[in-house]
Amino acid sequence: AGRGAYYPSVTAGLSASREQDPPGALAPVPSNNAFLYNLFTPQVSVSYVPDVFGLNRRTVESLKAQEQSVRFQAIAARITLSSNVVAAAVQQASLRAQVAATRELVGINSHMVEILKYQLDKGYAGRLDLAAQEAQLAQVEAALPPLLTQLAQQDHLLAVLAGRFPGEAPTEKFDLASLHLPQQLPLSLPSALVAQRPDVRQAEANMHAASAQVGVAIANRLPNISLTANAGSTALAINQLFKSGTGFWSLGADLAAPVFQGGSLRHQERAARAAYVEASEQYRSTVLTAFQNVADTLAALQHDAEGLQAAATAADAAKLTLDLSQRQYKDGYAGYLSLLGAEQGYQQARIALVQAQASRYADTAALFQALGGGWWHDAGNGPADAAPAPPRLSDSDHARTNRDSDEK
Incomplete structure (x- = not known):
């Protein structure tokens, strides 16, 4: 809409009036000396x-x-929404797996308590062993309600992120095993990727707008030139319009310059320059925060890989222990309590592995968001549509700021 100021403004109008002049009036009257007449222009x-x-x-x-x-800003909101959906879905799958493993632990510990009660009645076990196992069961049961609460909250969050009411959570379910991580994640990234982040581009556009407002404030202190032209016809009857002798035209030029405005224009320019400095500092802060986000996610991914490897090793060892305990129990070389203990250790290792996998997936999504989300690959969002780099203030512009004469 602002581009319309580049072109001339053309208006057309038609006025019709009926007028009466008093006899003997000094004002001009029609050539027929009529004091009551119509006028069309x-x-x-x-x-x-x-x-x-x-x-x-x-x-x-x-x-x-x-x-x-x-x-x-709209692109950043869409990327944030996508990242939040991914993180919520990963957390939901993780909590679902933890709830399943915890319930199995509750069953295992309950079975162990029943066995110890039987052994206590027969004199094969002491009261101390039973009390320790009952405490273990109570701890596992106490861990289940918070997990169920978190799972319900994640279901509600996913529903809200999908634009639904909390009770209308999506029915689609998936497991962490169905997801696949990138084979290799970079330890360092070119800074050009960070520069494509929508929040960085938004801060850059804000700085550009502030720079342009400085130019607007400067131009408001300078003379303004206007060119005008009028052409038309005036007649006492419509059928006489545009006949010879009824036409008129005028050309004019207007030059206006602010002479004294009480210093308001000068201070408006100073305010615009201060706003530009503020926008530039906000841009710098946004860029630094972007680099910090990328560095944090890369470090988290590196540690997640180490933690995931350790958790996977522990889960494999617990599974091997469980397999050996099952064989020994089958052959009569181990008791049932030993088998239940191996199963309990395996379920705990499963929970730790699920938590490590969820952390890895969540940080991968965070890296996707930290790098800008790849918005430039969408149709209509290519780099060609990006805002141009904001112009720097020239030395002459800075000189105008410091001049102390001609308060306007």
């Missing part, structure tokens, strides 16, 4: 304001940068 007016000092150009530049800022 169609005319066309053209006005144009040359953009001599860049007021229109910098205004349009600011509007375009503001449009880019809102656009990147």
Whole structure:
């Protein structure tokens, strides 16, 4: 809309009036000396304001940068929503697996308590062993309700993120085993990827808009030139319009410059420059935060890989222990309590493995978000649509800031 200031403004109008002048009036009357008459005046007016000092150009530049800022804000919101959905779905699958393993642990410990009670009655076990196992069962049972609460909260969160009510959670379920991590994740990344983050691009567009507003404030302190032209016809009857002798036209030029405004224009320019400095510092802070996010996620992924490897090793060892205990129990070389203990250790290792996998998946999604989410691959969001780099203030612009004369 701001580009319309580049072109002339053309308006057309038609006025019709009935007038009566008092006899003997000094005002001009029609050539027939009638004091009661009709007057019809169609005319066309053209006005144009040359953009001599860049007021229109910098205004349009600011509007375009503001449009880019809102656009990147919408892209950032979409990427954040996608990342939140992924993180919530991963956490939901993790909690579901932990709940299943915890319930199996409750069953194992309950069975062990029953066996110890039987052995206590027969004199094969002491009361201390039974009390220790009952305490273990109570601890496992106490861990189940918080997991169920977190699982319900994740279901509600997924429903809300999908635009539904909390009770309308998606019915689709998936396990962590159905997901596949990238084979290799980089330990370092080029800074150009961080520069494509929508929040960085939004901060850049805001700085661009602030820079353009400085130019607008400067142009408001300079003279303004207006060119006007009018042409039309005036007649006492409609059928006489545009006949010879009824036409009129005028051309004019107007030059206006602020002489004294009590210093308001000067301080508006100073405020615009201060806003530009603020926007540039916000841009710098956003870039630093972006690099921090990428560094944090890369470090987390590296530690997640180590933790996942350790958890997988522990789960494999617990599974091997369980297999050997089952064979020994089958052959009569081990008691049933030893088998239940191996099963308990395996379930605990499963829970630790699930937590390590969920952490790895969540941090992978965080890295995707930290790198900008790949928004430039979407149709209509290519780099060609990106906002241009904000212009730097010239030395002459800085010089204008420091001048102390001509308060306006």
